[in-house]
Amino acid sequence: MNNFVLHTPTRILFGQGQIAHLAAEIPAGSRVLVTFGGGSVKNNGVMAQVYHALEGFDVQAFGGIEPNPSFETLMQAVEVVKREKITFLLAVGGGSVLDGTKFIAAAAFYPQDPWHILQTGGTDIQQALPIGSVLTLPATGSESNRSAVITRRATQDKQAFRSHHVFPRFAVLDPVYTYSLPPRQIANGVVDAFVHTIEQYLTYPVEACVQDRFAEGLLLTLIGEGPKALAEPENYDVRANVMWSATLALNGLIGAGVPQDWATHMLGHEITALHGLDHAQTLAIILPSLMNIQRATKRKKLLQYAARVWGINDGNDEERIDAAIAATRNFFEQMGVPTRFRDYQLDGSSIPQLLKKLEEKGLTALGEHQDISPEVSRQIYLDAR
């Protein structure tokens, strides 16, 4: 097991009706900015519950944070924060609203052009507004971690930052809030949480028994509950299991003390930036292909994954790995998320552009062994057509 530091300070308020305890989590006298995305949280009644729970606070709202939140939009919120002397940010929505709110929190105190936060990965953030969240879309785990991904619309650049200053203080997770989500968003969320888990699991063994078992537990849960979440949108326990899995997939716990990959995310990000595909769609395209191309260096964990997650024990090594990759692909397809470029009317002709973007960012040695060179990335993209 590798050494690690693990810090998971976000208080989780999980379950139906937990919003009633929201006010107790926010310092008295706070000037609260509620951040949100589109109108869905207004239409499904969540925003009304938030306002009700915030009675007694001075509350402003900032809507319109888009999927893959943009620097340009968020800078408008930073102006509101400064103008209205906001002291607490409450993110109501999914991972994009959370990520965007983290950026607002840090940018509000940042002494230079806040784009610099993304160029430096957040390393020089000294201060941020406190953040809380009411999660409505289980997927990214952003509600209890210190990371965010922001896109600059002008240049299509997608950049990540992290800082312990932007850890949310609390997160309200009410599975009922997910009932009204479109199936596509639930499907994307399940795929996203699944791939987050894989990125921290499917590398090489370091005798980290607990981390492996926990990761496998999340994968088994998502495989079992994901399709049910589509078929029975108002099954509380199913939605609860998906929601809790998504949080635990990326709060630092399963990745503590083990190698991590994240190449699927890096290769996928460029597809979103260039073609506008949903984040999870890009992961579903890349992961099966990456498993295939990287089967030699991931052999031991691929075989463990095959056996423990899919119950695949028959055949030789290559056959079991093939079967595990096929099972992964089938699961994504079963969730309604296609797994080939061609399924999205892309023929692969943009692969040189995708590779160029990776190279421009210096992403030329990806994966847990830093052995995913531009040539290997090319093979992965090609294999995903």
Added chain:
Amino acid sequence: MNNFVLHTPTRILFGQGQIAHLAAEIPAGSRVLVTFGGGSVKNNGVMAQVYHALEGFDVQAFGGIEPNPSFETLMQAVEVVKREKITFLLAVGGGSVLDGTKFIAAAAFYPQDPWHILQTGGTDIQQALPIGSVLTLPATGSESNRSAVITRRATQDKQAFRSHHVFPRFAVLDPVYTYSLPPRQIANGVVDAFVHTIEQYLTYPVEACVQDRFAEGLLLTLIGEGPKALAEPENYDVRANVMWSATLALNGLIGAGVPQDWATHMLGHEITALHGLDHAQTLAIILPSLMNIQRATKRKKLLQYAARVWGINDGNDEERIDAAIAATRNFFEQMGVPTRFRDYQLDGSSIPQLLKKLEEKGLTALGEHQDISPEVSRQIYLDAR
């Protein structure tokens, strides 16, 4: 899944050499009281490393915190805290030192007789000294939770309290520090962590897929690594897996959103109080018997436990439950912890006294269904002879 609030704020510094980062976790200028138990941390060199890491701080030490830490001893430490104007407590040891240090932290500010903390379960604690820890014995999970159990020697009373004010700020977990532990302490730690997990798992199903998988993951890890920890005391990864399992078994994670039992602990506590057996020994005596007596109400989870943890899939329900109980007993015995009163030269003649103590404390409706009446407790004790 049941509603829950989960808060795990303790920073975990895990791995060989992490003590080097100790000083950065303690506020500059702190007056530190290092608390410890017997002399083992002096003999094995841990205390020397602690002092080295604390260079630059004003450091005092308080030793002699005993297993099942006593109110009487801890009150001496409270006097030291007040006299020396201590501002930070650093617990160096296992669960007893941690538990005792939590009590010192709360008692230092408590406006009345600190025994009242235990009589009220900690509910009226308003303030406590900050605590950090260097863990040397993996077992209780106390290094990252807000609970403690204290014994009053004068009356043999064993009482628990909890308060978010006594959450340790950080815990240094270095598996190397466990190499020199006597086998009995490692065995006890593995059994303790195992039973902590069982108390939060082996109840009745509430469709909490993740919590079940995580609990099973801890049990499987302890079953796999526990015997190796005895056979290969300096196998780093084995000790790391045991240490991390013990922390995660009782930091709130696997118990969030599920029913909990804790009757094994309650019945066991009285055996320690009356006969002085090790805490884990009492758990090993009670658990197999409790599983047997409570097999009707725990049926579904017992069958799940049999299948997923022990791979027992053959036979009818009763046969599979019998096999799972036998496997549990065998595991404890394999760890060198006997599972019957008679193995400790006890013939059961003290059972009326044990029951009387339970009744005096009002522990007359234990377990996840509050259906463990004094009569059921009697059956469990009798079955354990």
